Amino acid sequence: MKSNTYFTNIDIYSKRIGFFYKNKERIGSYYGFFLTLVYIFASLVLFIYQIIRTIQRSEVKVYDTTVYAKEMPSIDVDINKLYFAFALEHPKTTSRFIDESIYTAQVAFIDKRKVGDQLETYETRYLDFEPCNMDNFGDDYKKLFVKDELVNSYCLKDFNYSLTFAGGYKYERIAYIRIRIYPCVNSTKNNNGCKSQEEIDFYLTSGYFSIVFKDFGLNPSNYTNPVLPTLQDLYTTIDKSILKNYMLNFGITEIHTDTGLINEHIKVERYLKFRKELENFTYRDEKDYHEGRSLILAQLRLEDTIQIQTRIYTKISEIFSRIGGYMQLMNTVFLLISSYINKINSEIKIINSIFNFNTKEKKMIIKMPSFKQFNK
Numbered sequence: 001m002k003s004n005t006y007f008t009n010i011d012i013y014s015k016r017i018g019f020f021y022k023n024k025e026r027i028g029s030y031y032g033f034f035l036t037l038v039y040i041f042a043s044l045v046l047f048i049y050q051i052i053r054t055i056q057r058s059e060v061k062v063y064d065t066t067v068y069a070k071e072m073p074s075i076d077v078d079i080n081k082l083y084f085a086f087a088l089e090h091p092k093t094t095s096r097f098i099d100e101s102i103y104t105a106q107v108a109f110i111d112k113r114k115v116g117d118q119l120e121t122y123e124t125r126y127l128d129f130e131p132c133n134m135d136n137f138g139d140d141y142k143k144l145f146v147k148d149e150l151v152n153s154y155c156l157k158d159f160n161y162s163l164t165f166a167g168g169y170k171y172e173r174i175a176y177i178r179i180r181i182y183p184c185v186n187s188t189k190n191n192n193g194c195k196s197q198e199e200i201d202f203y204l205t206s207g208y209f210s211i212v213f214k215d216f217g218l219n220p221s222n223y224t225n226p227v228l229p230t231l232q233d234l235y236t237t238i239d240k241s242i243l244k245n246y247m248l249n250f251g252i253t254e255i256h257t258d259t260g261l262i263n264e265h266i267k268v269e270r271y272l273k274f275r276k277e278l279e280n281f282t283y284r285d286e287k288d289y290h291e292g293r294s295l296i297l298a299q300l301r302l303e304d305t306i307q308i309q310t311r312i313y314t315k316i317s318e319i320f321s322r323i324g325g326y327m328q329l330m331n332t333v334f335l336l337i338s339s340y341i342n343k344i345n346s347e348i349k350i351i352n353s354i355f356n357f358n359t360k361e362k363k364m365i366i367k368m369p370s371f372k373q374f375n376k
Helices: 030-055 197-205 286-290 316-367 371-375
Strands: 019-021 024-027 060-068 074-077 084-089 103-115 118-126 129-131 154-156 163-167 173-183 208-218 227-237 242-258 266-283 296-313
Touching (some): 103 154, 103 197, 208 242, 208 266, 227 266
Parallel strands (some): 242 296
Antiparallel strands (some): 019 024, 084 154, 084 208, 103 118, 103 173, 129 154, 163 173, 173 296
8 A cells, every 4th residue: 555655753553564665664554644633633622622611710619618707807898798778567468668657767887896894885877878779789689679679668878988897795896787676756856747656556566677688699600700699688576565686697708719820829809798697585664665765676797707618710730631631541542443453454464465475376386387398
């Protein structure tokens, strides 16, 4: 078989059996050359595919760990990390309502710091609020609301500042948001504008306190914006004969992202995420209720656990390691194929050699002169 000189030294799968051209070995075999091209092509395709997936950050691993803070936890919170709406709900229809002739609200940011062994109030900042508008929650959250769901709820007003949530009762500082709900009491401040006591009692004896706030989940496949917007809708019962302390505990969540392509480079993003709700209550007499003492004391505060979610993406070094393994496996398979075919070719060549030798021998016998011709 005639060999092509352009294929010289390309075939990496040829063995001892090969084709010769002018007494020089040019190509081991055409099937070996074909396997070599497949090997090179598959390696290039695999390499390009892995590079594209690495650039697009398509491959990700996520590890989740919760640890206790070694030092006092703290986090600056703005409208993108925490926003809430609250109101009372009707005892029968459970629909939210705003009516200052039945109840009033107060929202404050409380900062307490330890003096000696006691926590004392360092700052009390009263926060303005107003009937909610969906724009208060930002574009990412609008699609999560049912239409007009928050029309009858209170939201913080012009929340364009940041608040520092910090610590807890066992630390030297605790800073949190406090919400108080009061029954309406006639006075000169509201021009005696309360509804009748019977009607107020109806709403405040077996109604509900409801709060909706921003929360988030992790979307690891989104490299640039891993925060998946969600909402939490919580509520608790109210009763005029009970003072309820309703605590909503938030924890710090840190998203650690390895942004390096060759060497490790960790980027850290911190968010405030809801953990759990707690409540306790104390009974009180009618006098406290009629004096306008609060029915609900709701606290949005920080707990001392930190959730660490680590995102790791494929690095270039991993690509070469992975491709090396695939190439080694493919090379092994191709060598087995070529060895098997070379073995068959060897056997065919031996059989052809024997057949050619016998044919030549028969021709020699046929052409030999006869005994009579020899005597002559």
